[in-house]
Amino acid sequence: MSVSYSLLEQIIFESVHYVIRTVHSQSKVLDPEETNLRVKIATRFNEKEEKKKKEKDIEKDKEKKNENENQKENQQETVGNKKKDQENVPQLEFISSKTDIERNIINRLEIIGYRLGERTAERIAKNKPRFQEEVEKMRFVAKDIWTELFGKMVNNLRTNHQGKWMFQDDDFKLIRNISFTLSEELQNLNHQQNTRKNQQKQKQTTTTTNITMTESQKQILQSYLYIPCGIIRGALSAIGVECTVTGICEQLPACVFTAKIINKK
Amino acid sequence: MSKLYTKLGESAWTKVDKINSEIFTLTYGEVVNSLIQDYETSEEVNVQLDEMGYSIGIRMIDEFLAISEVEQCKSFRDTGEILAKVACKMYLGVDAVCKYWAEDDSAFTLELKKNPFVDFVELPQKYKDLWYCNIICGIIRGSLETLQISVDVKYQKCVLRGHNTNEIRVALKSINKENSSKKN
Numbered sequence: 378m379s380v381s382y383s384l385l386e387q388i389i390f391e392s393v394h395y396v397i398r399t400v401h402s403q404s405k406v407l408d409p410e411e412t413n414l415r416v417k418i419a420t421r422f423n424e425k426e427e428k429k430k431k432e433k434d435i436e437k438d439k440e441k442k443n444e445n446e447n448q449k450e451n452q453q454e455t456v457g458n459k460k461k462d463q464e465n466v467p468q469l470e471f472i473s474s475k476t477d478i479e480r481n482i483i484n485r486l487e488i489i490g491y492r493l494g495e496r497t498a499e500r501i502a503k504n505k506p507r508f509q510e511e512v513e514k515m516r517f518v519a520k521d522i523w524t525e526l527f528g529k530m531v532n533n534l535r536t537n538h539q540g541k542w543m544f545q546d547d548d549f550k551l552i553r554n555i556s557f558t559l560s561e562e563l564q565n566l567n568h569q570q571n572t573r574k575n576q577q578k579q580k581q582t583t584t585t586t587n588i589t590m591t592e593s594q595k596q597i598l599q600s601y602l603y604i605p606c607g608i609i610r611g612a613l614s615a616i617g618v619e620c621t622v623t624g625i626c627e628q629l630p631a632c633v634f635t636a637k638i639i640n641k642k
Numbered sequence: 643m644s645k646l647y648t649k650l651g652e653s654a655w656t657k658v659d660k661i662n663s664e665i666f667t668l669t670y671g672e673v674v675n676s677l678i679q680d681y682e683t684s685e686e687v688n689v690q691l692d693e694m695g696y697s698i699g700i701r702m703i704d705e706f707l708a709i710s711e712v713e714q715c716k717s718f719r720d721t722g723e724i725l726a727k728v729a730c731k732m733y734l735g736v737d738a739v740c741k742y743w744a745e746d747d748s749a750f751t752l753e754l755k756k757n758p759f760v761d762f763v764e765l766p767q768k769y770k771d772l773w774y775c776n777i778i779c780g781i782i783r784g785s786l787e788t789l790q791i792s793v794d795v796k797y798q799k800c801v802l803r804g805h806n807t808n809e810i811r812v813a814l815k816s817i818n819k820e821n822s823s824k825k826n
Contacts (some may be wrong), residue, residue, distance in 0.1 A: 380666045380758050381733040382659035383705060387698045388777070392673045395694055399680055489672045496668050526665060 382528070382550075389551060393486060393601055400481045483603055490607020494522070497608070498615035501525060511638075514616050515542050522612045527551070540638040544609065549632040551605060557594050590629065598626050602634075609634055647712075647723050651731030654710040658732055663758040670759050674774065684772035691773070695780020696787075703785035706732065718814050719743070721791065722750045725782065725812075734758055749813040752782075757801065757808045765802045773797040779810060790818040 501521050508514045519531040523546070533545035590598070602624035610622045613636065620636045627633070674691070681687050710728050715721045722740045730738035736758065742751040759775045773779075779795040786793050794813040799805035 378663040378756075378758060378761075379660040379735050380663045381655075381735070382661045383702070384733045385661055385666050385669060387702060388670060388673060391694045391698050392676065394697070395673075395690075396676065403680075485676060489669075489676055492672050492675075493665075493668055497665060500664065525662065528659065528661070 386551060386554065389604060390601070392489060393604065396485045396489075397482055397600060400478055400485070404478050404481075482600065486600070486603035487607035487610070490604035490609075491611035491614075492607075493604075494608035494611025494613075495615045496611075497522060497525060498612035502616055508616060511618065514613065514618055515636075517616065518609060518612050519544055522608070526608065542636045542638070544634040544636070546632050546634075548630045549605075549626075552598065552601060552626060552632060553630050555598065555601065555629075557590075557597070590626075595626065599624075602626060602632065605632075606634060609636060643720070644723055644727060647727035648731075650710055650712060651728040654728060654732040655735060657709055660735070663735070663761065666758055667761050667763070670777075671763065678769070684769050687769075688771075688773050688776045691776035692780040692783070695777035695782075696784035697780075698777070699781040699784020699786075700788050702733075702781060703788050706785065717747060718791075718817075719747050719750075721786070722752070722812065726752055730754065744813075749811065751798065752810040752812060754808040754810075760801055760808070763802060770803070773800060774802050775800065775808065782810070782812060792816050792818070 498518075502517065505517070505521075508517065515534060515536075519534045523529065523531050523544075527546075527550040529546075529548070529550075531544045532547045533543075535543045535545070606622040606624045610620060613620055618638060620638045622634055622636045624632055624634045674687070677687050677690050681690065706729060710732060712724055712728060715724065722743075726738040726740045730736050730752075734754075734757070736754055736756050738755075739753045740750050741753055744750070757775060759778070763774065765772060765774065776797060779797055783793055783795045792815045794815055796811050796813075797809075798811045799807060799809040801808055
């Protein structure tokens with residue numbers, strides 16, 4: 378039996394929005410404190426220094442998903458900052474609460490993708506011969522899982538032969554129908570990817586067009602990439618490869634998912 | 643008229659990208675799981691599913707109208723027929739039926755014999771009050787509201803609760819003709 382793909386897409390989008398909403402509302406108790414602290418800190422310290430620190434923390438959190446590493450960083454920062462000034466401590470609480478939100482969102486979305494990937498892989502790999510090499514396992518994900526879930530294969534599969542594998546999809550289906558509205562940058566773009574209506578008309582004439590995005594747009598888009606990262610991680614773990622997966626989207630429909638393998642035996 | 647709608651439904655079904663229904667069932671199951679984590683009672687989860695469906699419905703109606711090319715409805719009866727014959731066919735690949743019309747055509751029951759959301763699903767005792775596919779109710783409500791038709795949609799029978807078929811009751815509350823625009 379088959380079902381329309383757009384319904385699946387919509388349900389996935391909606392679940393992303395739902396998770397982001399609930400995680401933010403669950404930690405709402407911290408929000409008024411955050412805003413108060415912001416005001417206090419801005420008046421006391423140099424604003425440039427704060428911005429640099431926040432950007433560094435946000436970047437670090439996005440690169441490393443391992444919770445232990447995050448905790449170590451915070452501890453080191455607390456140690457470092459305590460020496461400078463005791464008034465820095467409330468600022469750190471504010472930052473760590475924000476990373477908790479991010480981590481929560483990432484975890485929940487990844488788990489949805491993880492279970493989906495795991496069960497899909499089990500269903501498909503049932504009828505396949507046993508995988509002998511790592512390459513075969515990666516190809517299984519790139520070809521079979523991708524065609525089952527997204528209707529096409531991954532465009533490019535690369536490795537650095539040191540446990541890092543990159544899945545590049547030039548036209549990633551879950552991201553394709555996202556557009557950013559009310560943005561000044563959109564006025565400068567030549568092409569737009571809008572609602573399905575326009576796409577139906579465009580499908581016959583144009584091929585996919587790539588849109589470069591600003592930093593803020595990339596951050597928004599990042600939250601839609603956690604479920605596919607989870608799918609890859611789940612599929613690989615079902616066939617016996619443990620890894621961490623991160624996803625980046627540089628130009629709109631093209632995404633790159635990087636899987637770093639843990640436990641090479 | 644219903645023959646026309648079945649034809650429209652089938653042609654819309656051929657135009658749409660499809661995916662295996664098992665994957666769909668898996669994904670939906672994960673989403674419901676995620677919701678259950680946050681709320682204690684099944685009632686709250688039902689409400690959340692309805693809300694999610696509502697926001698999906700608002701977006702979906704554009705796509706539906708663009709692909710299915712249905713004409714404007716002349717009465718609520720047409721709306722019900724289109725919902726059953728065209729929309730359910732296009733999105734779920736399932737033939738649905740409109741039954742039990744109220745006397746003044748203000749309410750009907752949508753019957754789905756096969757429901758892809760529900761394959762291989764069992765409800766544990768703890769969640770026996772859960773309307774598992776309540777998202778469909780939200781989708782119907784959301785999409786009709788963007789067309790200025792406000793409805794009350796409720797699940798009446800669900801296979802997971804031991805009934806024979808899935809039945810959704812759609813009751814018309816009001817049609818706001820002043821603000822409605824013609825959509826082709």
